[in-house]
Amino acid sequence: MxxxxxxxxxxxxxxxxxxxxxxxxxxxxxxxxxxxxxxxxxxxxxxxWSRPGLDRKTRSMLTIALIIGQSRPDQLKNHIKGAIANGVTKEEIREILVHATIYVGLPATSDSWRHAREALIDAGAY
Incomplete structure (x- = not known):
């Protein structure tokens, strides 16, 4: 490399x-x-991720929303842990999930709620 x-x-x-x-x-x-x-x-x-147009917290929030829409639980867990490191709070993650549930749909997001909770617990942010 x-x-x-x-x-x-x-x-x-x-x-x-x-x-x-x-x-x-x-x-x-x-x-x-x-x-x-x-x-x-x-x-x-x-x-x-290093572009100057958005800060890392905003990029983390967008990434979480996009991953929820793709129903990718392993990536969601990983990026929630990264989001915590970038300053995203548990409450903000919950609001992303609420918002995504309306726009993406319940079947795609119901598992995301569980996976997000597990990731928050793992990250010590629950």
């Missing part, structure tokens, strides 16, 4: 948001998984 400024920014942000587990995937990636870890580190966190 070629390291550059975007890579370094992305790795640092992944560590800030998710701690050691957030960078473990980078360290443990084999030659098959390396392209994914590179894209996540460099493009997702090094470029998109």
């Amino acid at each position: 070629k390291k550059d400024e975007a890579y370094d920014r992305g790795r640092a942000m992944r560590f800030d948001m998710f701690g050691e587990p957030g960078v473990a995937g980078i360290e443990q990636a084999d030659d098959f998984q390396e392209p994914l870890q590179d894209m996540v580190t460099r493009l997702c966190f090094g470029d998109i």
